[in-house]
Amino acid sequence: MMSRTYEYTERPAGVILGRRGLFKVVGLCAVAAGATGWAVNEIIANRNEVLLTRQAGLYKDDKLCQAMNLTSSHQNPVVARIYADMKAGPMDKTMYRLLHTHYYQRTQLASHHG
Numbered sequence: 820m821m822s823r824t825y826e827y828t829e830r831p832a833g834v835i836l837g838r839r840g841l842f843k844v845v846g847l848c849a850v851a852a853g854a855t856g857w858a859v860n861e862i863i864a865n866r867n868e869v870l871l872t873r874q875a876g877l878y879k880d881d882k883l884c885q886a887m888n889l890t891s892s893h894q895n896p897v898v899a900r901i902y903a904d905m906k907a908g909p910m911d912k913t914m915y916r917l918l919h920t921h922y923y924q925r926t927q928l929a930s931h932h933g
Contacts, residue, residue, distance in 0.1 A: 892918075 836844070884890065892898050893909045898918075907914045 889895050893902070901918075902908060902914065905911075905913065905917075
């Protein structure tokens, strides 16, 4: 059996990636970074628009409640009727359980419904 020997000579870096090649790589990186930055900027702008719209709606509802002198939930006639029907008050344990909301991490919501 005949033994073969292979010689490997490493080429200089200038031959692998010359000046024009380097400009092409840098240009592609700049385009990729610019496109990514634009996409992130659009996402943030859209999110801010949604938040500002929601905030305006909440302020509008709050002004409406203040105009009707409903600054607290126990002043609302609907809530007062619920308290009367349930024969309970704002600090009753049953009312707390029925009317108050609780925070759940969004990552845990799927496990609550699954």
